[in-house]
Amino acid sequence: MATHAAYMHGTKLSVGSVLWSWITTVDHKRIGQLYGVSAFFFFLVGGIEAVIMRLQLAQPDSTLVGAQRFNELFTMHGTTMVFLAIMPMSAAFFNYMIPLLIGARDVAFPRLNALSYWVFFSGALLLHLSFLAGTVPDAGWFGYANLTSAQFSPTHSIDFWMLGLQVLGISSLMAGFNFIVTIINMRAPGMTLMRMPLFVWMSFVVQFLVILAFPAITVALILLMFDRFFGTLFYAPAGGADPLLWQHLFWIFGHPEVYILILPAMGIVSEVLPTFSRKPLFGAPVVIYSGIMIGFLGFGVWSHHMFSVGMGPIADSAFSISTMLIAVPTGVKILNWIGTLWGGRIQFSSPLYFSLGFIAMFTLGGLSGVMHSSPPVDLQQTDSYFVVAHFHYVLFGGSIFGLFSGVYYWWPKIFGKLLDERLGKVHFWLMLIGFNVTFFPMHFLGLIGMPRRIYTYAPDLGWNFWNMVSTMGVFVIVLSFLVFIWNVIATTRSGAPAPADPWDGRTLEWTIPSPPPVYNFATEPVVHARDDFWVQKHGDGHGAPPRKGAPAAHVDTASIHMPPPSYWPILLAGALFVMFSGALVSIYQVVGGGLLTLYCMIRFMLEYHHQTDVGPPAGGPH
Amino acid sequence: MRKSLLSRIPAALLLLAVALLLSSCGWSMWDSPMTTVRPKSGFGRVTHEIFMLISWWTLGIGIAVEAGLLWVCFRYRERPGAPIPKQVHGHTVLEVSWTIVFALILLIFAIPTISAIFKTQEAPAATALRVDVGGRQWWWEFKYPDLKVVTANELHLPAGQTVALNLHAPDVIHSFWAPRLGGKRDVVPGRVNRITLAPDEPGEYPGQCAEYCGMSHANMRFRVIVHTKADFEKWVAAQQRPPVQPTDPLAQKGQDLFSQSACVGCHTIAGISGGVLGPNLTHFGSRKTMGANLMVNTPENLARWIENPGHMKPGVLMPDLGMRGEQSKALAAYLLSLK
Numbered sequence: 001m002a003t004h005a006a007y008m009h010g011t012k013l014s015v016g017s018v019l020w021s022w023i024t025t026v027d028h029k030r031i032g033q034l035y036g037v038s039a040f041f042f043f044l045v046g047g048i049e050a051v052i053m054r055l056q057l058a059q060p061d062s063t064l065v066g067a068q069r070f071n072e073l074f075t076m077h078g079t080t081m082v083f084l085a086i087m088p089m090s091a092a093f094f095n096y097m098i099p100l101l102i103g104a105r106d107v108a109f110p111r112l113n114a115l116s117y118w119v120f121f122s123g124a125l126l127l128h129l130s131f132l133a134g135t136v137p138d139a140g141w142f143g144y145a146n147l148t149s150a151q152f153s154p155t156h157s158i159d160f161w162m163l164g165l166q167v168l169g170i171s172s173l174m175a176g177f178n179f180i181v182t183i184i185n186m187r188a189p190g191m192t193l194m195r196m197p198l199f200v201w202m203s204f205v206v207q208f209l210v211i212l213a214f215p216a217i218t219v220a221l222i223l224l225m226f227d228r229f230f231g232t233l234f235y236a237p238a239g240g241a242d243p244l245l246w247q248h249l250f251w252i253f254g255h256p257e258v259y260i261l262i263l264p265a266m267g268i269v270s271e272v273l274p275t276f277s278r279k280p281l282f283g284a285p286v287v288i289y290s291g292i293m294i295g296f297l298g299f300g301v302w303s304h305h306m307f308s309v310g311m312g313p314i315a316d317s318a319f320s321i322s323t324m325l326i327a328v329p330t331g332v333k334i335l336n337w338i339g340t341l342w343g344g345r346i347q348f349s350s351p352l353y354f355s356l357g358f359i360a361m362f363t364l365g366g367l368s369g370v371m372h373s374s375p376p377v378d379l380q381q382t383d384s385y386f387v388v389a390h391f392h393y394v395l396f397g398g399s400i401f402g403l404f405s406g407v408y409y410w411w412p413k414i415f416g417k418l419l420d421e422r423l424g425k426v427h428f429w430l431m432l433i434g435f436n437v438t439f440f441p442m443h444f445l446g447l448i449g450m451p452r453r454i455y456t457y458a459p460d461l462g463w464n465f466w467n468m469v470s471t472m473g474v475f476v477i478v479l480s481f482l483v484f485i486w487n488v489i490a491t492t493r494s495g496a497p498a499p500a501d502p503w504d505g506r507t508l509e510w511t512i513p514s515p516p517p518v519y520n521f522a523t524e525p526v527v528h529a530r531d532d533f534w535v536q537k538h539g540d541g542h543g544a545p546p547r548k549g550a551p552a553a554h555v556d557t558a559s560i561h562m563p564p565p566s567y568w569p570i571l572l573a574g575a576l577f578v579m580f581s582g583a584l585v586s587i588y589q590v591v592g593g594g595l596l597t598l599y600c601m602i603r604f605m606l607e608y609h610h611q612t613d614v615g616p617p618a619g620g621p622h
Numbered sequence: 623m624r625k626s627l628l629s630r631i632p633a634a635l636l637l638l639a640v641a642l643l644l645s646s647c648g649w650s651m652w653d654s655p656m657t658t659v660r661p662k663s664g665f666g667r668v669t670h671e672i673f674m675l676i677s678w679w680t681l682g683i684g685i686a687v688e689a690g691l692l693w694v695c696f697r698y699r700e701r702p703g704a705p706i707p708k709q710v711h712g713h714t715v716l717e718v719s720w721t722i723v724f725a726l727i728l729l730i731f732a733i734p735t736i737s738a739i740f741k742t743q744e745a746p747a748a749t750a751l752r753v754d755v756g757g758r759q760w761w762w763e764f765k766y767p768d769l770k771v772v773t774a775n776e777l778h779l780p781a782g783q784t785v786a787l788n789l790h791a792p793d794v795i796h797s798f799w800a801p802r803l804g805g806k807r808d809v810v811p812g813r814v815n816r817i818t819l820a821p822d823e824p825g826e827y828p829g830q831c832a833e834y835c836g837m838s839h840a841n842m843r844f845r846v847i848v849h850t851k852a853d854f855e856k857w858v859a860a861q862q863r864p865p866v867q868p869t870d871p872l873a874q875k876g877q878d879l880f881s882q883s884a885c886v887g888c889h890t891i892a893g894i895s896g897g898v899l900g901p902n903l904t905h906f907g908s909r910k911t912m913g914a915n916l917m918v919n920t921p922e923n924l925a926r927w928i929e930n931p932g933h934m935k936p937g938v939l940m941p942d943l944g945m946r947g948e949q950s951k952a953l954a955a956y957l958l959s960l961k
């Protein structure tokens with residue numbers, strides 16, 4: 001507990017106890033940082049994999065890495081980017097920002113929050129142990145049955161993938177429930193749902209997508225596990241089963257997953273644009289409803305990933321229409337963002353640049369999405385480089401630009417230092433140019449017949465030039481990340497300290513110091529409007545004068561009770577790891593790990609059982 | 623300073639994009655042998671028409687939105703001393719109307735889409751030429767049940783006739799895709815899928831497996847050879863004849879080797895063997911390419927293949943049978959004599 005007290009009061013600590021304090025932390029802000037650092041690390045790993053792939057594809061008949069290695073690269077690249085880079089980067093923002101944005105001291109279940117992180121860590125570890133074991137997953141991030149059956153993938157490679165994803169799924173589910181309860185229960189007084197910041201709203205929708213979509217992939221993976229370990233025939237045509245069962249289950253998860261990846265970025269953009277155009281979000285209720293609509297429709301379009309499998313004309317038509325429908329709320333959102341800028345006083349700072357990049361690139365990705373919502377057209381485009389271009393415009397041009405916007409926007413709040421604006425803009429322009437040079441030609445490649453997931457191609461097909469261009473673009477992207485990393489290092493060493501409200505912000509997180517104290521808010525904020533902080537500073541813009549907040553009562557911050565640290569989350573996650581990895585080793589390890597997990601679970605649950613003084617309910621100022 | 627930077631970079635980007643596009647047209651990029659935008663069959667054309675319709679519309683919308691975004695950014699950029707802007711919260715009429723406009727535009731895509739879905743998936747006429755297409759790890763089998771012809775990796779079709787391809791896969795999921803002839807269709811184990819198409823013009827159209835199917839997915843290529851009706855008939859007649867006995871001594875030696883070794887376990891050559899795991903080799907000498915369209919069918923390539931198939935196609939299911947030097951040369955000579 002000594003380290004906890006020291007953390008609370010900012011005393012200096014030895015390296016060992018600093019490490020220990022991070023391992024046992026249950027503070028949502030530190031967990032957010034853990035997520036952020038891990039996500040950035042895996043983003044670099046996935047990026048290196050991408051660079052090697054592009055080098056291999058720069059020329060026809062290239063022999064740089066060979067077939068097997070290339071297949072492993074795109075499988076791990078896709079899996080890493082989706083599950084270990086974008087999702088946890090969003091989770092970093094959920095963790096750090098949601099309590100601050102809704103005026104709470106923590107999330108609803110701080111230890112569960114720590115557990116989610118450590119379980120995520122276990123899953124990522126399990127997945128990457130495959131590199132050490134020398135059997136790297138090689139069936140693509142969507143792992144189609146029956147290629148993944150024991151018959152066609154006899155090594156452990158698919159096992160690593162299948163077990164790793166199950167562990168990651170557990171982590172996402174726990175986080176999902178935690179944030180739903182947090183958002184429903186812990187908003188500051190006066191913060192009605194319609195006054196809730198847009199980022200919180202989009203996160204809220206995402207959590208419902210998580211808890212509804214992840215069970216589908218869990219079921220799919222469990223069936224696959226039975227097929228692989230116990231010889232059942234859920235996906236085996238030999239047993240009369242249809243391998244398309246996997247595709248249905250996977251895409252019932254996989255399509256909402258795409259919105260899980262993009263909605264947080266949409267939320268960030270919806271915070272950044274109003275701040276830097278100094279206007280409220282245009283049509284905020286419409287943006288909220290369209291977010292809900294996108295989430296809802298997201299469950300009804302899974303089969304548009306399957307137009308080529310021969311579902312028959314009726315199913316094709318139905319899924320085509322439902323897919324086109326999604327374009328409506330998406331298009332509406334884009335116009336609302338432009339409407340926010342319209343008539344504003346736009347301040348071109350780096351968070352805004354990335355948000356503008358998001359709108360510009362996501363629009364292109366959305367439009368190419370509309371193109372393959374038409375099954376006859378999609379039959380030419382699916383599984384070609386056109387689709388690779390499309391989803392990178394959505395995931396990189398959308399999610400990554402949006403998330404970087406959030407990084408630049410909230411960096412001063414989180415780290416108490418301003419990032420360098422000039423380097424930020426250099427980063428932006430390099431990334432924008434590199435991104436387009438890399439991915440725009442892929443539209444052409446797809447249209448002239450280049451299939452995806454090929455490690456080599458013949459020289460006489462007319463694909464050489466654009467492949468070379470695309471590979472050169474990647475180096476511009478790499479350069480842009482180096483600029484970002486340089487920015488972080490340089491400004492951490494000697495950047496300007498950030499004031500509490502560097503951007504003239506509109507939401508609650510800007511009312512507290514940068515970085516925020518452990519307890520976030522010394523006194524509970526009371527909310528009277530959407531963009532309450534702005535109204536306090538500038539009035540509501542319709543005649544009402546600025547409303548001065550009530551004079552701060554003196555609060556003895558030392559008496560604020562925050563939940564103490566706990567090592568049970570990491571132990572429980574470790575036990576889970578032992579159990580799941582046991583499936584690759586021996587049944588004894590599975591059973592032993594299972595018992596250990598059970599023991600840790602009980603200790604985790606009963607941690608405060610004996611204590612009479614557990615303080616106020618964790619996290620909440622209620 | 624800020625203004626000049628801001629106004630120059632997007633313009634430069636735009637110029638670059640236009641230059642790239644123009645030059646790409648100059649190099650007649652769209653004529654690539656696997657292009658989807660110069661269709662050579664009815665199926666391909668139906669698809670392409672809708673593609674063009676949606677492309678023009680989305681291009682227009684895309685340019686409008688991007689231009690609008692740029693314009694807003696220039697028009698409303700911060701000017702020193704400007705007051706705090708009006709706090710506009712929304713505009714219901716505007717939002718309802720652009721929602722409706724989007725929905726209407728989508729209707730323009732939906733109607734031809736649905737009509738094309740049904741048109742391209744109609745049951746083929748009884749007079750259609752039937753071909754059973756088998757997608758295997760990592761090669762293609764083409765059987766003509768009515769003509770009693772079997773080939774591998776080269777699909778011969780007559781121009782101007784409707785063809786019904788019945789697709790099936792004995793191992794994992796593949797996808798049949800000859801881009802110039804039309805969209806792809808997955809080949810799913812346990813199912814029979816179908817593509818109906820009528821190629822317009824004689825010519826050679828490369829195709830490729832489009833669904834990732836394991837290690838050598840990239841090497842699962844094929845070629846559709848469209849003949850005039852008369853040429854097609856000649857081709858069929860030649861394929862129906864039993865293979866001629868080789869006269870060349872080297873080839874004769876190869877025949878002996880073939881029939882005495884493990885080759886016969888996997889490959890069929892009419893009158894010699896009946897294996898079904900590998901491609902039928904009865905008229906192998908008449909094929910232009912080998913290894914699923916991986917390389918030209920020359921004695922050298924063939925001998926190299928026999929010596930070490932895994933070297934040319936990673937993961938290939940044909941084993942190295944230890945044939946070396948003279949042996950592989952003899953086998954190659956024999957196989958190429960099978961016209």
Ligand code: HEM
Pocket residue numbers: 047050051053054074075077078079081082086139140141142388392395396400438452453454474477
């Ligand atoms: C440096 C940036 C990136 C480059 C150069 C890059 C490049 C590639 C390439 C070449 C492929 C393989 C295409 C194929 O053969 O089918 C690929 C696949 C993929 N990429 Fe990226 N990518 C980048 C960033 C991202 C990001 C940020 C995401 C975010 C989610 C992402 C998600 C995926 C996915 C899901 C796949 C499919 C993997 C599969 O086929 O199983 N990529 N990428």
Ligand SMILES: [Cu+2]
Pocket residue numbers: 757758759760795796797831832833834835839842
């Ligand atoms: Cu295949």
